[in-house]
Amino acid sequence: MKKVIDITERVPAMQRERKKRTNFKFVALTTIFVFIIALLLYFQTSYSDIKKIEIIGDEIVDSSFYLKQSGLKINNSMWGFKIADIEKEISASDWVQSVKVERKFLNRVIVTVDEWNKVAYISKDGTFYPILENGVIFQQSSELVPIDAPIFLEFDDESLRKKLLKELAQLNPQVLALISQINASPSNADPYAVTLFMNDGYEVRADISSLSSKLNYYPSIVAQIESVEGYEKGIIDIEVGSYYRPFSDEYAVGLAEEIDSEAAGGVEDNEEQSSQ
Structure with missing residues (x-):
């Protein structure tokens, strides 16, 4: 026998459900209306x-x-x-x-x-212009010697300058901060040769093509040099291999060559005087 559901029992529940839906729609419409009014007021006021x-x-x-x-x-x-x-x-x-x-x-x-980061300065006619890492020379000059980035000398060749900037961008920041000045010193044997003057007193001779890969070892090279008792600062050459030469040896050779040249000139003068 099927159970008969009294409709009077369902009417209150249906009325509550309908009222709930009506209230929800009212709240939703009211919220949207208030939001639109607020938005209009926002756009129309300061x-x-x-x-x-x-x-x-x-x-x-x-x-x-x-x-x-x-x-x-x-x-x-x-x-x-x-x-x-x-x-x-x-x-x-x-x-x-x-x-x-x-x-x-x-x-x-x-x-x-x-x-773009400022990675160097270029010297022109006694003034210094910042060089950015994209190769652009920023046209804001300063007569004061910059201390926050290395100075480029003799780098009029833009392609050479950009090649060097690319290498500098790959250096460890600690190593880059040690560079005071970079001079282009090309030769027939090596058109990419450069000389770096470091803030700690050393001089580095390098090739632009391999600069970043070798110069990143600079701190450990210096540590080895200074671990020797009675060490002397000098020239670190990383162009081909890696070797070190004290300044006294380098300048002694240069001085000896100068003295020999002067002596040879004196001998020639004496010979000329004798012949006369």
């Missing part, structure tokens, strides 16, 4: 204006330059600019590697600039 602009990563040039490039101004609309347009404008500078513009909560804009 709450949607830019109140703060932050520039992050400005080292090579002042933040005011990037602010001008962006075209952003306090009290302008937060939504009156295109992020892509600002990023493209700032990225056009040779020293900028990348840029990111972000809108942050209601009325703050953040511009994050990733600049």
